[in-house]
Amino acid sequence: MSTETDDTLFTDVDLVWEHRKNRxxxxxxxAASLFGVVALALxxxxxxxxxxxxxxxxxxxxxxxxxxxxxxxxxLSGFRGAIVASIMLMIVTAILSFFVGVGSAIYLEEYAxxxxxxxxxxxxxxxxxxxPSIVYGLLALAAFVNGIGMGPILLAGAIALGLLVMPIIIxxxxxxxxxxxxxVRNGSYATGATEWQTIRRVVLPAAMPGIMTGTILGLxxxxxxxxxxxxxxxxFVNRMPYGPLDRFSAMPTQIYNWAAEPSQHFIHLAAVGIVVLLAFVFAMNAAAIYVRNKYETEV
Structure with a gap:
């Protein structure tokens, strides 16, 4: 009886059409993958x-x-101030987002x-x-730049970027x-460790490769x-910032300003700036891979 049912099921299926749909x-x-690759290559x-x-x-x-x-x-245009501003932005953004993001993740996973x-x-x-990232910019503009009168300083930009990457880190x-x-947790508890000791000495070291990778990729x-x-x-700011309370022009905004200029010289300056920015992005991705492999080796 079962054999007859199976034969009926396979008889009702047009295998030629199924293979054609798969192809x-x-x-x-x-084609969709190739379109993205070709667009990026162009x-x-x-x-x-x-x-x-x-x-x-x-x-x-x-x-x-x-x-x-x-x-x-x-x-006379250069990129030094924009590079320094971007590096300072990433440092302040990492400080603002890393500890809050990881702490929130620990609470949600281990305590909540x-x-x-x-x-x-x-x-x-x-x-x-x-x-979309512009939403975080509007939030920072309303709450910090205009709301509390912080002004267009580097700290305000770092807060906007910190709000952007914090969900990714969490x-x-x-x-x-x-x-x-x-x-791993149960083994730690069996030795008499408390919950916080287990998290700090066992869970966090084991999870650190993923945490660091997500953080660096977010940055x-x-x-x-x-x-x-x-x-x-x-x-646009034509000087280098020296602290988080200075006005600034980071690499993306400097490139945006140059690309909006009618002069072809500025257009090519923007292209040089894009190459530098891409080098920073590739370096940070390489750092994420290195940190992940390093922690996995040590752990």
Missing amino acids: IFLAIIF LLLDVASDFYVGLTEYNISLVDFFTRDGSRREE PDNHITRLIEANLANLAGV VSSQEALRAVPDG ARAIGETAPLIMVGAL
């Missing part, structure tokens, strides 16, 4: 072409580019009860990780903490964000 689906997926090729033309035909000196601050005169409120908070955190830290086996996203910085007023 069509694979072709659509491949963008990189355009930037590389403008970078080469800027160095050869417009005589942009890399030494001057890295040792001069921004200027309205194209022949598993109820509707906790699940609602986690769902909202996952949604916040996908909110979610990635939660996943890293969840990946630690319960047997790598933040270093290239333009919209939040434009919202807080980081448009």
Whole structure:
């Protein structure tokens, strides 16, 4: 009886059409992937072409580019102030977001009860990780720049970027903490360790590769964000910031200003700036891979 039923089921299925649908689906997926790769390759090729033309035909000196601050005169413009501002932004952003993000993840995973409120908070955190960056810029503009009169200073930009990356750090830290086996915790409890000692000495070291990777990748996203910085007023400053209370112009906003200029010289300066920014992003991604492998080796 069972054999007759199976034969009937397979007889009703058109295997030729099923195989054809599978091939069509694979072709659509491949075309979608190829479209993204081709678009990225064309963008990189355009930037590389403008970078080469800027160095050869417009005589942009890399030494001057890295040792001069921004200027309205194209022949005197440099990227030093923007680089320093971006580095300071990342340091302050990391300080503001890392400890709060990891602490929140520890509470949600290790201490908070598993109820509707906790699940609602986690769902909202996952949604916040996908909110457009300009929303965080508007929030920082309303609450800090105008709300408390902070003004368009570097600290306001760091707060905007900290709000941007904090959900990413919390979610990635939660996943890293969840990946630690319960047997590791139970073994620590069996030796007489308290819950905090178990978290600090056992769980956190085991989860640190994932936590550090998520943090560095979040900062790598933040270093290239333009919209939040434009919202807080980081448009053009022709000097290098010396502290978090100074006005600033980071690498993305400096590139944005140059790209908006009608002069072709500024356009090629923007291409050189894009290459420098990409180098920072690639370096931060490489650092994330190195830190993850280092911690996994040690642990």
